[in-house]
Amino acid sequence: MKDNKKGIILSIAIFSLIIIIGILLFIRHSSSVDHETESTPSEEAIDKNWQLANDVHTPTLSHAQSTEDKQEMETFSKQYNDQIQSPSVADIAKSYAKDHQSPEDSLDDLMVDLPTIDTNDDHYILVNKLNPLKTEPNVTLTSTANGEQYAADIKSEVDQLVSDAQSAGYSLVFISGHRTIAYQKQNRENGYQSYLAAGYSIEEAEQLTDTYYAPAEASEHSTGLALDLLDSQWMQQGGSLNEDYASHPSAQWLADHAADYGFILRYPKGKEKITGYSFEPWHFRYVGKDVAKYIHRHHLTFEEFLALANYKNKLHNQ
Numbered sequence: 257m258k259d260n261k262k263g264i265i266l267s268i269a270i271f272s273l274i275i276i277i278g279i280l281l282f283i284r285h286s287s288s289v290d291h292e293t294e295s296t297p298s299e300e301a302i303d304k305n306w307q308l309a310n311d312v313h314t315p316t317l318s319h320a321q322s323t324e325d326k327q328e329m330e331t332f333s334k335q336y337n338d339q340i341q342s343p344s345v346a347d348i349a350k351s352y353a354k355d356h357q358s359p360e361d362s363l364d365d366l367m368v369d370l371p372t373i374d375t376n377d378d379h380y381i382l383v384n385k386l387n388p389l390k391t392e393p394n395v396t397l398t399s400t401a402n403g404e405q406y407a408a409d410i411k412s413e414v415d416q417l418v419s420d421a422q423s424a425g426y427s428l429v430f431i432s433g434h435r436t437i438a439y440q441k442q443n444r445e446n447g448y449q450s451y452l453a454a455g456y457s458i459e460e461a462e463q464l465t466d467t468y469y470a471p472a473e474a475s476e477h478s479t480g481l482a483l484d485l486l487d488s489q490w491m492q493q494g495g496s497l498n499e500d501y502a503s504h505p506s507a508q509w510l511a512d513h514a515a516d517y518g519f520i521l522r523y524p525k526g527k528e529k530i531t532g533y534s535f536e537p538w539h540f541r542y543v544g545k546d547v548a549k550y551i552h553r554h555h556l557t558f559e560e561f562l563a564l565a566n567y568k569n570k571l572h573n574q
């Protein structure tokens with residue numbers, strides 16, 4: 257009798273346990289279903305977004321106003337088409353996944369903290385070999401103590417950058433700021449002539465000029481938003497604008513902190529195929545703090561950022 261009672265109690269206990277587990281499983285399942293319907297887009301939407309990600313590329317010929325302009329710029333850009341890539345948003349996400357070993361949600365990772373911008377804002381002007389200028393950008397300039405000019409509306413950020421660099425022990429020198437298209441043309445011509453005078457053949461002189469002088473129409477310095485910066489100590493020891501500057505502590509400081517003042521290292525190592533320029537540890541470009549921090553955080557180029565920003569705006573409008 258005693259054993260029988262024990263058996264009944266045990267059966268009730270087991271039965272109750274099964275019921276409780278069942279209830280818990282049901283609650284979990286229904287809440288996860290709710291969660292999915294709330295936050296996960298349909299497969300159709302995912303396909304559509306991925307299609308758009310394949311369609312939106314880094315910008316090209318963005319300054320063409322007329323079909324005539326467009327043809328002229330196309331001819332200019334064609335010289336570089338086999339050296340410079342214009343990746344799609346999908347390509348950018350894939351290469352980001354490769355770098356960060358997160359193949360699953362790389363586009364989501366890039367979108368989650370992407371600042372929303374008005375791509376027509378002058379601060380986001382893109383000038384490179386696939387986006388040449390035809391006319392001078394309209395920019396109000398201010399001067400540094402040593403006479404270099406740059407866009408007046410970024411003066412407070414530039415002053416703060418220089419002053420904080422000083423506090424960190426680095427005395428920055430403005431090597432180059434704003435340059436007009438005409439000036440850059442002359443600059444290139446002088447370079448070319450000096451190579452000829454040094455005994456190089458016409459072909460060699462042309463190649464050297466292309467390597468060391470940006471084409472006048474494709475120089476970001478025309479915007480007034482680009483600055484070439486070196487450290488005075490680096491210059492005193494004979495250093496100039498070359499890749500070795502990257503190893504100087506001031507270049508390291510700039511690479512780490514420029515984004516806090518709205519600047520990006522514009523031509524990073526390993527991204528030459530996208531920027532169209534060699535690594536330049538001295539060339540910084542103003543894009544505003546939010547965008548600069550985003551680009552720095554994700555190790556992107558300005559070109560890649562603009563593709564993502566255009567993608568975001570298009571997603572929003574579709």
Ligand SMILES: [Zn+2]
Nearest residue numbers: 482483484539
């Ligand atoms: Zn520069």
